[in-house]
Amino acid sequence: MSVLQEPVLKQRVFSGVQPTGNLHLGNYLGAISRFVAFQNTYDCIYCVVDLHAITVPQEPQALTRQIREVTAAFIACGVDPVKHIIFNQSQVAGHAELAWVFNCVARIGWMNRMTQFKEKAGKDRENVSLGLYAYPSLMAADILLYRAHAVPVGEDQKQHVELTRDIAQKFNNDFAESIARNGFGETFFPLPEPLIQGVSTRVMSLRDGTKKMSKSDPSxxxxxxxxDDADTIAQKIRKAKTDPEPLPETVEELAGRPEAENLVGIFATLAGRTREDVLREFAGGQFSTFKGALVDIAVEKLGPIGAEMQRLVADPAYIDSVLNDGSRRVRVIADETFNAVKDILGFVRDRG
Structure with a gap:
């Protein structure tokens, strides 16, 4: 009989960021800034998901650089790699191993409903990798390998957490008898909840408020x-697309004005205020005045992060030591979970 320990006193959060280069404001407001906030209330595991990155072609040297850059961003933004865990996915074999188990639990129909695959594959679906299609199964393994209770995600990733819950529930149902026989109670995997908080979980392009901010945009x-340095931040905000109308008095009046809504949301999140509060201050004003205030808060918040990232990236030995330490620590949890899964499935494993 296996005994799985419950070492965490606080609930556990897991989340990951792909090392695809050019981390931007959307990554910060939609994900990394929240990672920092969760440290006070959760036991946090943050992952550089390099296995996910190779679902599309990557240049190996660039991938190495980008893994270190994402790690630097975590630390520069305030994630504590000593109190919590930062690691890269490929150092922990349990991610790929549990993903295969979930490939055998998840149904094809579930995968066919995943909207992100349809968006990423486009019209040329026959030529994309199998990894891109099975991506949600690996994401479920990322989360459930650590039996995480919550996952901070943007709205566009909520469907993946819902699929993770479906996979966890089906595993629990399919193997209920074995789960009980091995001493794990009525269920093994928790059903994680998506943590979607704040006013800028989806940050839009500064050139088109109807499109998500993205590194792949040619502009x-x-x-x-x-x-970006302070001058570049200022220049980009001043050139950001707006409309000719002054700022409204209420949030409801932002409807149909995507660029205005985006900039107000960015300001509110950076300043730790509500949209309503921001509009009370700037209602009736022109965007030129508002953008000046937005430049000030953006430079104040993002300038130190960029400088610290550059300092950290210049010391790859330190970055690698953080990843190696995190991987060693997190592997203990991962191995414990996957060994339990082997027992539940009926695999014969080395108990030496």
């Missing part, structure tokens, strides 16, 4: 990169 003026 660098569509995004604020975390490594």
């Amino acid at each position: 660098d003026y569509s995004r604020i990169n975390l490594t």
